[in-house]
Amino acid sequence: MKVLGILGSPHKDGGSAQLLLAALKGAQREGSKIELVSVYDGEIKPCIGCIHNEDPNCKFPCIFEDYGKILLEKIYQADGIIFSTPVYWFAPSGPLKILIDRMTCLENMVAYGEPSYMEGKVVGAIAVGADEGAVLTTGYLITTMSSMGAIIPPWGIAYSLKSKNAIRDDKALMDAINIGLLMAKLIAILKGEKRNLTFIDDKNLLEEIRKEIFQELKQFEVKENYGKRTISGSRI
Ligand SMILES: Cc1cc2nc3c(=O)[nH]c(=O)nc-3n(C[C@H](O)[C@H](O)[C@H](O)COP(=O)(O)O)c2cc1C
Numbered sequence: 001m002k003v004l005g006i007l008g009s010p011h012k013d014g015g016s017a018q019l020l021l022a023a024l025k026g027a028q029r030e031g032s033k034i035e036l037v038s039v040y041d042g043e044i045k046p047c048i049g050c051i052h053n054e055d056p057n058c059k060f061p062c063i064f065e066d067y068g069k070i071l072l073e074k075i076y077q078a079d080g081i082i083f084s085t086p087v088y089w090f091a092p093s094g095p096l097k098i099l100i101d102r103m104t105c106l107e108n109m110v111a112y113g114e115p116s117y118m119e120g121k122v123v124g125a126i127a128v129g130a131d132e133g134a135v136l137t138t139g140y141l142i143t144t145m146s147s148m149g150a151i152i153p154p155w156g157i158a159y160s161l162k163s164k165n166a167i168r169d170d171k172a173l174m175d176a177i178n179i180g181l182l183m184a185k186l187i188a189i190l191k192g193e194k195r196n197l198t199f200i201d202d203k204n205l206l207e208e209i210r211k212e213i214f215q216e217l218k219q220f221e222v223k224e225n226y227g228k229r230t231i232s233g234s235r236i
Pocket of ligand 1: 010
């Protein structure tokens with residue numbers, strides 16, 4: 001099972017990245033192959049609404065040859081997707097919203113007699129802010145994904161208002177870990193296995209994962225000193 005983490009923040013060591021890493025590590029512990037991508041790592045052209053046209057039509061793959069197309073292919077291949085975004089004025093960041101608009105090509109396959117290509121994928125949502133709007137932001141994400149045919153697992157959202165210190169927010173961190181754990185378990189259930197979808201409150205697991213994330217952020221700081229602001233799937 002493949003779980004894709006989509007980072008909606010320009011800060012690869014920020015609060016959204018911290019909680020996304022926690023969620024991915026949860027999914028990994030339940031046997032998922034994980035990958036982390038950022039919407040800030042390439043150009044994602046805004047949707048031009050082909051859905052209204054006869055030609056070109058809105059279908060997968062999207063007509064644009066850009067970084068957005070690469071991300072859409074990764075979404076198509078994934079069994080589970082975790083969005084993690086900063087709260088930018090009570091909403092996801094701009095580039096993430098643009099990617100979501102572009103996901104219309106996956107959903108609009110219904111217009112071609114096929115199921116939505118988002119149908120049956122398991123999706124979780126994380127938002128990190130400094131003040132207000134995190135619940136609105138995760139609410140937007142899960143409502144939109146459900147409307148595209150995705151399945152939201154129990155305890156499928158996590159949020160923190162501690163900004164760059166989200167990693168020190170025990171409740172948010174445990175919630176993020178549970179998104180990954182429960183997402184992977186739900187994917188297994190959908191594949192015919194028997195699993196229990198219970199929230200896990202495990203302080204040892206929390207500290208273990210927090211330590212791993214701090215270690216990775218430390219490595220990132222070293223990398224940043226050399227001017228490399230990159231984070232990749234191979235890093236985790
Ligand atoms: C353009 C912009 C808009 C923001 N709007 C909000 C907001 O509505 N609510 C909030 O709680 N924080 C808001 N913030 C603060 C960020 O959500 C906060 O700094 C967050 O930690 C950023 O996530 P990151 O550390 O993963 O980059 C805003 C920040 C920016 C740059």
